[in-house]
Amino acid sequence: MTKLKVGIIGLGGIARSHCDAIAGLDNVEIVAVADLFEEKRNEYMTKYNIPRSYASHTELLADHEVEAVAVTLGHQLHHRLTIDACRAGKHVLVEKPMALSLEQCDEMIEAAATNQVKLMVGYTQHYYGTSLKAKEILDSGQLGPLITAVCYMSKNWSFAARRPQYRSRYHGGGMWVTNGVHVVDRLTWMMASQAVSVSAAIGTRAHYQASDDSATAFIRYKNGLAGVAVAVGYADGAPNYECQVICANGTLRFSQHGSKYIQLGKGDTWEDVPFADPPTEMHNEWKAFAESIEQNIEPPTHGEYGRHIMEIIFAAERSAITGNEVMLQDSHAWLHQKSGVPVTTRHGWI
Secondary structure: OOOOOOOOOOOOHHHHHHHHHOOOOOOOOEEEEEEOOOOHHHHHHHHOOOEEEOOOOHHHHHHOOOOOOEEOOOOHHHHHHHHHHHHHOOOOEEEOOOOOOOHHHHHHHHHHHHHOOEEEOOHEEEOOOHHHHHHHHHHOOOOOOEEEEEEEEEEEOHHHHHHHHHHHHHHHOHHHHHHHHHHHHHHHHOOOOEEEEEEEEOOOOOOOOOOEEEEEEEEOOOOOOEOOOEEEEEEOOOOOOOOOEEEOOEEEEEOOOOEEEEEEEEOOEEEEEEOOOOOOOOOOHHHHHHHHHHHOEEOOOOOHHHHHHHHHHHHHHHHHHHHOEEEEEOOOOOOOOOOOOOOOOOOOOO
C-alpha cells in the first residue's frame, strides 16, 4: 500500500493529536517534523518513530519525500506557512482558525489552486463520531424539516496556561477566533446552508487580556433559517459543549466533550442514540484528507468553506463593535465550487 508521506510543522500540544491520529492509519505516515526546539523535535521523533527533523519549515518543505504537511503553529503563522507549503508543491492541512483576515484566506486558496495541491482546514467538529451521527440523522429526513439550532462551547479559558499570542486579538487570539470557529462550523454544517448575516455581542468579561473571552452570535442563513452560536471562556464554572437542533418532527442534541452523547427527542422523551466512536478524535479528519489527495476530490472542510467560517467570525466582530447586523460579503448570492473536481460523499458542506 502506498502511504501518504507527511511532515508536521510546529510541535505544540495539538501536534500530538495529529500524530496520534496518523499512527492509527495504514495509508499515512509521518516522515519529518519541524520545530525551533531540538528537545521537542527529539521527543516526537522518539515517541512516533519519525526519521527526520528540521529546525525550520523551509528545510522541511525542501524534503522531496514529504507530500503533505500539517500546519500546527500559532494562528498568526497559518497564512505564511500555508502559502510557502503550497508553493513547494505540498498538500496542506492547516489548523483552525484558517487565517486572520479574508485577504489572507483568499491568498491561501489561490496558492493551493495555482500549485494544484489540496487545502483543508482542521475543523475537527466535522469528523467526530457524534457529529457524523447527528448529521446522518438530520440528512435522513426522519426528523422532518430543520427549524433552528443552538451550539455552545462554554469552558474554562485556562488563562494562566495561555501563551501571550492567544490572549491577543492582534495575533488571532481570544475565545471567539480560537474556539468560536468550532461552534460556527458545527452550527453551519447542521444548518445545511450558507450564512447571510450576523448579529453578535462579543466582549472581555472574565479576564484582563487584549482579546475577548465571550461571544453570542445570531446567524441568519440563506435557506431562511437562523441559529445561535455561543462561545464563552469563563474563569470558573462547568462546561457545556452541546449542540441542540429542533426540527418539525423531533429534536436532537449531541456533545463530544464533557459528556459524550447523542440523544433523540420523540414523544416528550430523550433517548440515547449509539454512534461509531473513532479511535482518536482526528482519525476521520486525517482519513478524509488522505482520501481527498488519493482520489483527487475536494476535501470536506476545503479552503472556500474555511473562508466562509472565518467571514462569519469577522462579521460577528464587526457587529459587536457597531451594534448592527452585518451582511456577509456574498450575502446576495450563493457561493459556488471553483475547484472543478469531484466531491466527497461524506462530511460535505451540505
